[in-house]
Amino acid sequence: MAWMLILLGVLVLAAITLLLLRPTRYSRSKNDAKRIQIVVLGDIGRSPRMQYHAMSLARHGYTVDIIGYKESDIHPALDSDSKVHIVPIPPWPRKWQTDDRKLFVLMAPLKVIWQTWGLFAAMSYKTSPSRFVLVQNPPSIPTLLIARVACILRNTTFCIDWHNFGHSILALKLGPSHPLVRISHFYEYFVTKDAPINFTVTAAMARVLRENHDRTGVVPLYDRPPAHFQPCPSATARSEGFLSLATQQSWPVDFSSSPLSPRVIVSSTSWTPDEDFSLLLTALSSYSAAAKSNSLPPIIAIITGKGPQKEYYLSKITEMQGHGKLTHVRILTAWLSIEDYARLLSYAHLGVSLHTSSSGVDLPMKVVDMFGAGLPVVGWDRFEAWSELVQEGMNGRGFGSAEALGDLLVELMGDEKQMQKLREGAEKETQRRWNDEWEEKAGKIFE
The missing domain is CATH 3.40.50.2000 (Glycogen Phosphorylase B;)
Known part of the structure; x- marks a missing residue:
């Protein structure tokens, strides 16, 4: 009182x-x-x-x-x-x-x-x-x-x-x-x-x-996405564009030990309590374990943003790497210019939203940016407004736990047809702009 x-x-x-x-x-x-x-x-x-x-x-x-x-x-x-x-x-x-x-x-x-x-x-x-x-x-x-x-x-x-x-x-x-x-x-x-x-x-x-x-x-x-977020015209252009951006940013993205080309996922976060980043870490660890016994491509996970909990989670990532829990996953963090961030989204294979919504009625703007670049999204869907943004199975998928996110990554990274359907749905969202x-x-x- x-x-x-x-x-x-x-x-x-x-x-x-x-x-x-x-x-x-x-x-x-x-x-x-x-x-x-x-x-x-x-x-x-x-x-x-x-x-x-x-x-x-x-x-x-x-x-x-x-x-x-x-x-x-x-x-x-x-x-x-x-x-x-x-x-x-x-x-x-x-x-x-x-x-x-x-x-x-x-x-x-x-x-x-x-x-x-x-x-x-x-x-x-x-x-x-x-x-x-x-x-x-x-x-x-x-x-x-x-x-x-x-x-x-x-x-x-x-x-x-x-x-x-x-x-x-x-x-x-x-x-x-x-x-x-x-x-x-x-x-x-x-x-x-x-x-x-x-x-x-x-x-x-x-x-x-x-x-x-x-x-x-x-x-x-x-x-709605502004004009500077645009889809990349082809898979070849996405691959070449990402390699160019990775060289520019000095990202270690070589997975020469794997016969399959890596998949790039992007998650933009403010590193705050309303985005539980441990969900993604647990899911990536689960995916890495599944990739050992299945024909799954390695993942390059790029996390962009600034915030108060960043150092805490970076230490957790280092610890997980030391225990061999991310052998098929490489996690990179970055703070990019507006232009480079738009480029990254257009080159990636999948976007991840960890926004859990404190009120239940707000939405993560990062998903809008991802759609502007034609990037399909998986995100936390346990709040009322989620369906105003994402159409399940059309332009994205929802999850409600770390285990469900891990299963989604295994499912989507191993299913090119489903990924193509989600990308086509995401590209339709570019028709209406800010x-x-x-x-x-x-x-x-x-x-």
């Missing part, structure tokens, strides 16, 4: 203090040019959907200020667009970050204060007044409150792009019954109740907002 009062006090104090400040307000008579702020309280380079929003809005004549952490490279199209401006905010110091539950609770109020001032300064003083603010949620604390206060002070329309629910992610770390999770649940829906424009990544999420929280103006805006979805759903609203 004490921590509930402390965090609530921090939020209320921050809101009162900010309300006493008077940043320049938006006035349509004084500012005829269309302007919008996009708020990402995270690494802008690792928020592709918000970058795609920015490109679409700039194409519609908006001047776009993207506010967030600038830790990774952003899309080249944004770098070269004079209508798009990156407004960096200082990140929470790395030395104060922790995965320890008790320390996390102790540091939470300080982190909220740090983020509050950095975000409010960027939204209200480092940028010109805008007509709209489009906020990525989560993270919810303190993003939603600060954005709401800034919108009130600057006469700006408050818009939310719901990627998931912040309280459900917090529950992964603290447990669903923790006081901070209950506060987050109340706060998240209370602060956003008056937002007139709400985009969601799934129809299931839109339904939750409408039915459970009496929201109007909720528009499902599906992630621009098509955005113009139909969001373009009309922002016009």
Whole structure:
């Protein structure tokens, strides 16, 4: 209870203090040019959907200020667009970050204060007044409150792009019954109740907002692949392209001991608790054991991404290799440019999604990228929204355990006809792109 009062006090104090400040307000008579702020309280380079929003809005004549952490490279199209401006905010110091539950609770109020001032300064003083603010949620604390206060002070329309629910992610770390999770649940829906424009990544999420929280103006805006994800025209081109990329990245991909050509699988992960990477490690160990006694090709598994649990899992991979559990599997990790990542997906044989969905109603955007490159997918399917993305047996397959994933890998790597059918289904998903979805759903609203 004490921590509930402390965090609530921090939020209320921050809101009162900010309300006493008077940043320049938006006035349509004084500012005829269309302007919008996009708020990402995270690494802008690792928020592709918000970058795609920015490109679409700039194409519609908006001047776009993207506010967030600038830790990774952003899309080249944004770098070269004079209508798009990156407004960096200082990140929470790395030395104060922790995965320890008790320390996390102790540091939470300080982190909220740090983020509050950095975000409010960027939204209200480092940028010109805008007509709209489009906020990525989560993270919810303190993003939603600060954005709401800034919108009130600057006469700006408050818009939310719901990627998931912040309280459900917090529950992964603290447990669903923790006081901070209950506060987050109340706060998240209370602060956003008056937002007139709400985009969601799934129809299931839109339904939750409408039915459970009496929201109007909720528009499902599906992630769709942008134009730079494209299928490779042939198996030969995929093989040659992968070897070229592997040489460029200095990946050891030679399996000269096997008479069969290796299969390339790709999994993009943020190395966080909502993606249990041990599922894939167990499945690959199972596959390696099966490959010893069956005519199965070796696997090159390339894992892309950054995140807090990466070092932990790298040590597990080293341990498994030392015990001979991955003799027919080679696991490589990489952080690739946008262009190289798109190339890798087009060259691979199979994509793997480990996203388990904290809320049950969000979807992994990585699968959309894989479909954009014509890459079939296997993924964790034990959540409600999965069927909005993947058609079982048509463009992908689902699993609900490490054992099931291992069996799927054995089945698919040994069945070229099924793999070809799944690839054809994935390539059909390339027919509708992000621009098509955005113009139909969001373009009309922002016009």
